[in-house]
Amino acid sequence: MILLRKLAFARAGKALVTDASLQLHPGWKIGLTGANGSGKSSFFALLRGELHPESGDLEMPAVWRVGHVAQETPPLPAPAIEFVLDGDTELRAVEAGLAVAEATHDGHRIAELHTRLQDIEGYAAKARAAEILAGLGFAEADHGRAVAEFSGGWRVRLNLARALVARADLLLLDEPTNHLDLDAVLWLESWLKSFPGTLVMISHDRDFLDAVVGQILHIDGGQMKLYGGNYSTFERTRAERLALQQAMYVKQQREVAHLHTYIERFRAKASKARQAQSRLKALARMELISAAHVDTPFEFRFREPEGFSDPLLTLEDVSVGYGDTALLEQIRLTLRPGSRIGLLGRNGAGKSTLVKLLAGQKSALAGRRLEGRHLKIGYFAQHQMELLRPDESPLKHLVRQEPLTREQELRDYLGGFDFRGQMTDAPCGNFSGGEKARLALALMIRTRPNLLLLDEPTNHLDLEMREALTLALQETEAAMVLVSHDRHLLRTTVDELWLVADAQVQPFDGDLDDYAAWLATRRGAMRGAPADPDKTARSASRAADALRDKATLAALKTERRNLQKEADKLEKQLAVWQAEKAALDEKLADPALYAAPDRALIGNLNQRQAELTAVIETAETRWLEVHEALEAQTVE
Helix, strand or coil: CEEEEEEEEEECCEEEEEEEEEEECCCCEEEEEECCCCCHHHHHHHHCCCCCCCEEEEECCCCCCEEECCCCCCCCCCEHHHHHHCCCHHHHHHHHHHHHHHHCCCHHHHHHHHHHHHHCCHHHHHHHHHHHHHHCCCCHHHCCCEHHHCCHHHHHHHHHHHHHCCCCCEEEEECCCCCCCHHHHHHHHHHHHCCCCEEEEECCCHHHHHHHCCEEEEEECCEEEEEECCHHHHHHHHHHHHHCCHHHHHHHHHHHHHHHHHHHHHHHHCCCHHHHHHHHHHHHCHHHHHHHCCCCCCCCCCCCCCCCCCCCEEEEEEEEEECCEEEEEEEEEEECCCCEEEEECCCCCCHHHHHHHHHCCCCCCEEEEEECCCCCEEEECCHHHHCCCCCCCHHHHHHHHCCCCCHHHHHHHHHCCCCCCHHHHCCHHHCCHHHHHHHHHHHHHCCCCCEEEEECCCCCCCHHHHHHHHHHHHHCCCEEEEECCCHHHHHHHCCEEEEEECCEEEECCCCHHHHHHHHHHHHHHHCCCCCCHHHHHHHHHHHHHHHHCHHHHHHHHHHHHHHHHHHHHHHHHHHHHHHHHHHHHHHHCCHHHHCCCCHHHHHHHHHHHHHHHHHHHHHHHHHHHHHHHHHHHHHC
């Protein structure tokens, strides 16, 4: 196990953690969380032996192999798969020993080394490395390419593959989902679940943390505290503690009010019940998520657009690609005010190309791209960070963008993105990736766009900033097209999913779980998994027979009437419960209630609020199930 005894450590003379005592057991999968600068990366350096404690002890088994992802990848001539296999140092040592033994004709040593090679599954190592590369999005043709031929983002993936192949006893991963698309994130999630060793991971992807980890190690205020459960459990525990603090509680209620407004707006618009049901489940957790982040340093809203056109942007039979080769063909897409679209698709399918086309940064090979008269695009992609002027401060960037706006107003705005004090006037060339991403977002948001085109906006952003961005995107009236591997962001901000695949762009009838199943089916087909056309034909025949049966049709009509009655009744009940809860929320947010606190009254109000929250959640879920059944009958 890993044992901390009164551990204290620091970086550059700054104390980060003091008096930490805890145990991390073998096989645990631990999420390491905390604000930027709290000491997460320094704790990793301690575990790797690159940093020494100021006082106390950190003990771990000396025989453990520690795997981690290197920060840099030199432009090596080695083939990608060989570079990845180099991560298994014991494998390479055994192979080198075999070469020496064979050259000296040492039969005894050769036998020993072949036995060890079998023990460490060395004969299957290349197949294992190939599987990891495929999971991370590399084509088979990439395996033999030199490392130097890959771009920076793909070299990051190679470093990750190298860490995964290492057969580590302790695996340290710092933001492993950065530079991955959703397909690779889903594969990595599955791989880590089955990883037999101990995992300590820093991640700002809450869905990824929830799926993989069973413990959270949180650094806050110089203390390290271990929580059982996944990230959502940690958030609930922290939310309950923070909600006891009056100032925090009042701020929480403001955020909760925003969320309820959004939920009502969404429920009124819901047209696809299956998608809506998945989304509502995510929104039901957001009150607790909001409570766990009420002390965030980030607080901003999108400035409302100055005007709209309807439609904002239209693609008519558009083809787009590179050179004369079309990557996507016959695209028909109309973006109207209120459109909120999430793009799905495997790496290389053309999602970013489509976003560039929408942004006007890529020309169509065929067809027409038509802009509305009042279209104003806010485009964010990773290359936007490269357009920042390294010698200029955040304030200077904003002054150049808005020369007539009062400086104090601009400083206040930057404060919502946690650019405060000296940082507001500091050159951004030395900023971290997350700080540059925040600045690029701040500059884009300030332009008051009515169409947001966001290509992986959460890369480099921590959990607090992601949460602030999620809330801001929920409330803006701007239309939106989003590409993201952050499933929480997709679930809680988009109304429609579109699939980019096989040179086509089409609406996707399903939610993110359905997309994961679609991916699994595609992978199976690529591996030559046999299909069962007879089963599909039998199912279609049975469905047709059922529809032709008069008795069945009559039963369906009766069921539809009953479902419609239940839906109407649920809507009336929800209106009553929501009105009562809104009144309770307002009362509990009133500071006067706590001036001379009546603990019994406050307890009763909180209890009733919790009861209403539960009954509303159950009723809304049932309402969506009923409408899903009604929609299914309509489709049939």
